[in-house]
Amino acid sequence: MVDTVLARKETAPARSQARPATAGLRPGGRRGRLTPRFIGYAYLLPAFAVYAVFLLVPFAHSFYLSFFSWDGITDKKYVGLANYTDALRSAEVRGAFTHAFVLIAFYAFLTTAIALVLVGIIGGMRIRGLVVLRTILFLPYVIAPVVTGVTWRWLLSPDGPVNGAFRAVGLGSWARPWLGDFDWALPSVGVMGTWMLYGLVMVLLLAAVQRISPELYEAARLDGAGPVREFLAVTLPGVRNEIVVVLVLAVTAALRNFDLIYATTQGGPGTTTQVPSWMVYRQAFFVGDLGKASALGVLLTALIMILSLIILRPWKRS
Structure with a gap:
């Protein structure tokens, strides 16, 4: 009986190692859906960062300034x-x-x-x-x-x-x-x-x-x-x-x-x-x-x- 239990313990790691890495994951599972999307966003992130720094942020600042009267030097005055x-x-x-x-x-x-x-x-x-x-x-x-x-x-x-x-x-x-x-x-x-x-x-x-x-x-x-x-x-x-x-x-x-x-x-x-x-x-x-x-x-x-x-x-x- 003891020999049988020891034999099972010795063979268990081998079985776990033989299992494929994707075992237990259903096709189209959560990991399969998110990984390509995450990779796509990772590729887009540098370009979007440049786009945001040189276009979106200046445009947002211009939109903010459009509600003020300002000569670029003195204090801004809100004019709606x-x-x-x-x-x-x-x-x-x-x-x-x-x-x-x-x-x-x-x-x-x-x-x-x-x-x-x-x-x-x-x-x-x-x-x-x-x-x-x-x-x-x-x-x-x-x-x-x-x-x-x-x-x-x-x-x-x-x-x-x-x-x-x-x-x-x-x-x-x-x-x-x-x-x-x-x-x-x-x-x-x-x-x-x-x-x-x-x-x-x-x-x-x-x-x-x-x-x-x-x-x-x-x-x-x-x-x-x-x-x-x-x-x-x-x-x-x-x-x-x-x-x-x-x-x-x-x-x-x-x-x-x-x-x-x-x-x-x-x-x-x-x-x-x-x-x-x-x-x-x-x-x-x-x-x-x-x-x-x-x-x-x-x-x-x-x-x-x-x-x-x-x-x-x-x-x-x-």
Whole structure:
């Protein structure tokens, strides 16, 4: 009897060691559910920390400052929603947001239209040097916006190449100080933004076109579709999701446009090119009212989020 008990004790550890590590855990048990999720959060944590430190925390601080009147030096004075009401009642602020919507027409719609035309032309080309051509077309996007602004300021100057070209072909009446003209300054900035963004939009749409099955194009040709019908029936539906992404990026770029304005017109002539981001800068560093500047920044952020949700909503339903 004693020998039997001792034999059982000696064999018990061997049995426990032979048992698999997952024994006793049901498939899909608590540990199985939490471990992948925990690993995913662990990978996201460093990026989220950087995002929080450089974006969320400053935005929260700006939101806090928007309820105060403060010049950045003396004591803050709580004013509640006065900064927001003053901004919404100001004709100058409303004009700045109106100018931003004009830029949206250039940044979003004109840019997308040009990129779609280029995609329709380049997408079907099979020639040498196509990669070089795409790189050249993409180049404006990788140039710093300030450099772009300085270059275009020279091009559109009264004695610049653009006016010189008009005079050379007998269209001297078209020459004008583009960035100093009350009617043409804002459209000129819009053209600069279009030139700067179309390369990115084109690359995104070209990547989408390359994922479209060639069989769809063959079927369209068998049905007698020409190039235009083929583009409308196959290419355009195939890049629908990318167009939504492009519109969000372009609308955001138009609303937070600051670099081009700073490098070219600085809100002038008068207030014809004044946009919300420039007003935030001017209110903070020229007027010295950080409270109103913060309120304008919060309103601008809210508008960007609202427009982005409006653009994305139909795409989520589809």
